[in-house]
Amino acid sequence: MKRLLFIANWKSYKTQKEAREWLAELSIKNQELDDKEVILCPPFTVLATCAESIQEKSLSLTLGAQDISPFDEGKYTGEISAKQIREFATYVIIGHSERRSIFAEDEILIQKKLDQAYHYGLIPILCISGIDQVINQKETIRSQEIIVAFEPLFAIGSGTPDSSQNANHMAEQIKNQLPQATVLYGGSITSENVAQFIEMPAINGVLVGSSSLDPIEFSEIIAHA
Ligand code: PGA
Numbered sequence: 299m300k301r302l303l304f305i306a307n308w309k310s311y312k313t314q315k316e317a318r319e320w321l322a323e324l325s326i327k328n329q330e331l332d333d334k335e336v337i338l339c340p341p342f343t344v345l346a347t348c349a350e351s352i353q354e355k356s357l358s359l360t361l362g363a364q365d366i367s368p369f370d371e372g373k374y375t376g377e378i379s380a381k382q383i384r385e386f387a388t389y390v391i392i393g394h395s396e397r398r399s400i401f402a403e404d405e406i407l408i409q410k411k412l413d414q415a416y417h418y419g420l421i422p423i424l425c426i427s428g429i430d431q432v433i434n435q436k437e438t439i440r441s442q443e444i445i446v447a448f449e450p451l452f453a454i455g456s457g458t459p460d461s462s463q464n465a466n467h468m469a470e471q472i473k474n475q476l477p478q479a480t481v482l483y484g485g486s487i488t489s490e491n492v493a494q495f496i497e498m499p500a501i502n503g504v505l506v507g508s509s510s511l512d513p514i515e516f517s518e519i520i521a522h523a
Contacts, residue, residue: 305362308340309364312340325513331520338361345386365390384420391425444479446479469481
């Protein structure tokens with residue numbers, strides 16, 4: 299059985315109270331997860347709250363951050379460094395398309411973020427929309443642990459996912475470049491369509507935005523895979 303990853307990306311949603319409610323309503327049974335790993339990427343402000351609730355409820359959830367500073371600790375007002383993130387999280391999303399397009403993140407910045415993540419022992423979840431974005435970072439990643447999420451721009455938040463065949467083809471191309479990569483598909487995943495992506499041979503899981511905000515829908519995505 300292949301290991302499957304399910305990542306919830308909450309983006310800029312959820313207050314302390316809403317995060318606690320989500321964790322209370324999530325209905326995953328640890329013993330039914332088998333080879334499934336569930337990673338929650340909340341905003342920085344609720345990482346500590348989520349860590350507490352996960353521990354209290356003994357949930358099989360691992361935490362990830364949604365971004366990371368390109369710099370080590372220092373005089374960088376507003377930035378959160380890898381050294382700070384690793385107190386809460388195991389994973390970190392780097393290069394999400396919203397960061398690339400809205401915040402003008404380029405390959406040089408993304409490379410610095412990858413370097414920081416590796417330096418502090420965080421596992422990067424590199425989001426890409428084309429194979430060139432993998433090739434550009436190949437030298438930095440080398441044979442280190444990496445999760446790559448293929449998220450075609452048209453599919454993000456649109457309600458129109460890519461075809462599972464196309465996503466699988468892209469996953470194969472990514473693995474040709476980085477054989478050690480765990481490759482995910484992201485973009486309009488729901489409990490209705492998750493199975494068709496998960497059953498593709500080169501796809502190791504999904505990165506879920508909108509549908510992860512509802513704990514019941516997210517639980518169903520995990521159950522339906
Ligand atoms: P979506 O977002 O599931 O809402 O399409 C995916 C993402 O942005 O990671």
